[in-house]
Amino acid sequence: MAHAFPVRVYYEDTDLAGIVYYANYLKFIERGRTEWVRSLGVDQGALRREVGIVFAVRRVEADYLRPAVFDDALVVTTRLLELGGARIELEQAVLRGEERLFVAKVVLVCLSDAGGAVRLPAAVRAKLLAG
DSSP, X not given: OOEXXXXXXXXXXXXXXXXXXXXXXXXXXXXXXXXXHHHTTOOHHHIIIIIXXXXXXXXXXXXXXXXXXXXXXXXXXXXXXXXXXXXXXXXXXXXXXTEEEEEEEEEEEEEETTSOBOOOOHHHHXXXXXX
């Protein structure tokens, strides 16, 4: 089941044509990922402070299907596709009602403070799989 996070399009999100600027979809899905992880009980701030681990985007494959415009009520969905040792693969979408406006496949990696890939802690893995 996908996690859903509501987003409203503000004037600042649009370009001269009055549609959402392409890079802002990446901001929308970032917020959706953050809220997905939070909803599963993972405190990313504590994870960094206490364990020295952060999640970083390694890859994004994005398709822009239809434009969103000022004042649209959108929903960002986030769904786990695959969970590896240090890798998290997600499908995210931005919807206006039932209409898919943007879809992305996002690969995250779990990094140490030194910047190297590290395995997900077992407790975090369990929470991600439970979602």
